[in-house]
Amino acid sequence: MRWWLPDAGSTFAGPIDALFLAILIITGIALVLVEVGLVTFVIRYRGRPGRKAFYTHGSTRAEVIWTAIPAVTMVALGLISNHYWVLIKDKKSVPPNAYHLGVHAKQFEWQVTYPGADGKLGTADDFTVRNQLHVVVNEPTAVELSSEDVIHSFFVPEWRLKQDAVPGMHITAWFQATKTGEFELGCAELCGMGHYKMRARVFVHTPDEFKAWMAQQAAGGTE
Amino acid sequence: MTSVAHAKPEGGGGAHDAHHAPMSFWRKYIFSTDHKIIGIQFLFVSLFFLLVGGLLAMQIRWQLGFPGQPMPGGSILPETMAVNRVILPEYYVQLVSMHGTFMVFFAIMPLLVGVYANFLIPLKIGTHDMAFPRINMASFWLALLAGLIMTASFFVPNGPIRSGWTNYAPLAARPDLSGVTVGQMLWCISIVVLGLSSVMGSLNYITTVINHRAPGMTWFRMPLSVWALFITAILGVLALPVLQGAAIMLLFDNVLGTHFFDPVAGGQALLWQHLFWFFGHPEVYILILPAMGMVSDIIANGSRKPIFGYHSMVFAIIGIAFLGWIVWGHHMFMSGMNPTLGSTFMVSTLLIAVPSAIKVFNWLGTMWRGNLRFHVPMLNAIGFVSMFTIGGLSGIFMAATPVDIPLHDTQFIVAHIHYVLFGGSLFALFAAITYWYPKMFGRMMNEGIGKLHFFLTFIFYNMTFFPMHIIGMGGQMRRIYDPTVYDFLKPQQPLNVFISYSAFALFAVQFLFAFNFLWSLKFGKKAPQNPWEDNGMEWSLPNPAPHGNWEKTPNVYRGPYEFSAPEAGDKDYLPQYTKLPTDRDPVPAPLPAGGH
């Protein structure tokens, strides 16, 4: 049983998890404040015969305080969030040395196109593997997302990466995996009756493993 | 609909009734133009759809808790939905789509707006009926027609929609990809009809509030419930036509072969999302503002204190409604929309936390140093405040775009929307139904059953929806038929089982409410004229209020929340209609109140 976010598996996990924790603390404080206030008032001011409520229409000072504090907090949160948002999602943030893969989504499969020996997509030595995403650890990777039919969403929880694949659009999403091993890629946008089965395995290799796998693929082997 | 026959219209409006020829049962209860009867008609119909939505939810929970296992009672389903009592993936997708559709469009929205805008606005502003009673009647019948069309889609070949209540194109636009044919058309047609009903209703509410307030009912003497319903009506009039337009385009894509949303022929897949959410986010506020308004009235009553910061509460309602128009993009952070646009929507979304916080703190302020009465409406209103707070705060996680990346389209958002819509709107509705039940039917709902229902609902509700945050953090996507297909979701399957059991209990507990509601129609305690010792104009009338409400347009002498005012003497409330020796009669408004 897991009570927290999945294990961190990419460079995005650090800031996103930290931000998550920060928001959890802020909202936690607000929640405790409200709920403790509610419970306290419920007990303390429970109705008793012969007692009359304090007649007041409010207090401007109190209201200014509880307007200003959330406003300032939210603006600060927005500024910090935006910094990481741009870092993760902005087109200009894709590292120039990123290794590009093509990920084509269709009902209900992921077709991953690898650039082959020349390292370039769109050449003759490209090859496509169904439902398997192989990447190299600690190397920036960019997936060029496209869709055959409907909207799908590329989601690897450990990488804290999610991006819709939209028909008619070419969207590039980048990441840098930090942990080797086997993970799962799921579809996060309802794409039809087989939505739940649109699952691929993700392999994060060391550079040598990846080379070996590429060589095996070039030789026509499957796995 | 026959159950409403218990309402006794002869009430006390004798002289006024003399204007009308005696009405047949059909005119009085079926084709009624009386805003109260129309409200009650909406109440019965939307409670029925609430039950339908709940039944769909139970099947969803069965499948998520026990994927692939034969469902009890599943044998009544045709083999297009379940084979050997095992829910099929296409039926599962239809369940989630129709659960959302029924709950949003045919349960919560009509319960809040159809029922309470109709019932409360004329009573609370002191007028005889709506500005356009016949349009009001048409609005109800169109809503019922829309509901029947939507229900019919279960019985057509290939069944109802399979693309979620949001109907994302191109899945919803291409029958060859969704597998739905007639069902998709019925969805679009039903939504267009429902939109028409909503716009007709909303225009009526807006006109009535602007033109038909009783003398002395100034804008800032209106109860917050009326303010909220008024602002909601403005949202409705502006938002629903957008959805109708989009639904017509979607219908054309399905039937006529246009390609508004299909990129294969030059359409734009994201266009649907922009149109849908441009409607959809104001819609979220349509679903919560009236709840906030009614809860404000009830909390002031239960605290025996004026509402804390009445003016800022009004401006918070207006602020939320305004901001609601510029945040729709936060549903689309992962859609491939330009990330810079995402930044803009993040800021506007975070700002909504400010008026929401004002409201929560002002409710707390209202209870502070009060003399609290824990009647059933008050308990549910307190439940509303505490649960809406969780729902509001969990929204901040997804408003912050980087944190939205792992949480988007997971069970976390499912938890969030249910904390707002169930913990918020539905608790407010339990409060409102109990509170204005005597005004509707002349009897009180049972207090003991009401309290038991509240406490059990509160417990099972939290057991059902709170763990969804955790499985959402763990990454469980929305709308997946079988989470155990994924290795990373398998460890949290026990929590899914726990949620399912809690949900079954939560559903079962609602029969207490249903029983209380129906039983009290006939056997409830007779209601005194002002059972909650409230200040609202509606309590100057007998229970139930007669046709045409007041014989003579009443005068309003003060604001709605003068609880424990010093002038009240030994009582702790001072109704809006009570004329103290020091009060002067208000000058009548230029327009005559009540075009009756």
Added chain:
Amino acid sequence: MKGRIFSVVGGMFLLTVCSKGDRGAVQAAPPATPPAVSSDVGAAVAAGGTITGKVKFTGTAPRNPAIDMSEEAACKAKYTTTPTEENVMAGPANALSNVFVYVSAGVPAGQTFPAPATPVVLDQSGCRYHPHVFGVMVGQNIEIRNSDPLLHNIKAIAKKNRPFNVSQPTAGMTKTVTFTAPEVMVNLECNVHGWMHAYAGVRPDPFYAVSGPDGSFSIKGLPPGTYTVEAWHEKFGTQTATVTIAGTESKTANFTFAAR
């Protein structure tokens, strides 16, 4: 979409090229050998003429692509060697199986044929359809069966029949469907496994067959008359031949496709 247009155009081209030679083949063919696969519904029809023949191809058959089933362990376990797609099933001596051969014209319009009571079974096993190509009569039941412990959906792409798209998430599920109008061919596919394709030839009469591993077929029970016989192959297109049946005789119609 583009691919389909090409194959239609290509098929028409082939048809014109081959039709001359075919006519000669029909007359010069030796007496029929016992067919490997016969139209099982033929027995139900009163005795009549029979058309038998063999389907071959010239040239080199394209290699059937290997199927990567590594992400479907339950299916992969059903094979000892790497499974391939079944686009071109070549037999000995360039025999071509999985060709749907049917009488496309010549059956009197007013004549009706009852659909057989036995269903056609379409099994999904090892993430492939069995059979890959089959004929079925209008109104005859098709029993779709899932023998794999995982999700298959069956999407029928049809123009004259009502398309359907149903799923079978677990092993042992069955679903019965029927087609209401003649259509050659209705395409069946699974979207979870993009390689899974099956083709159903829906006919109003029982005069059809699918060529067996040795390329042979047999259509039985034809009343006297002149018939157009069409052979359909998923990659190589269609060919036609004209056959005249005078009594209870057996005529031969051989088809030769050019591999592409």
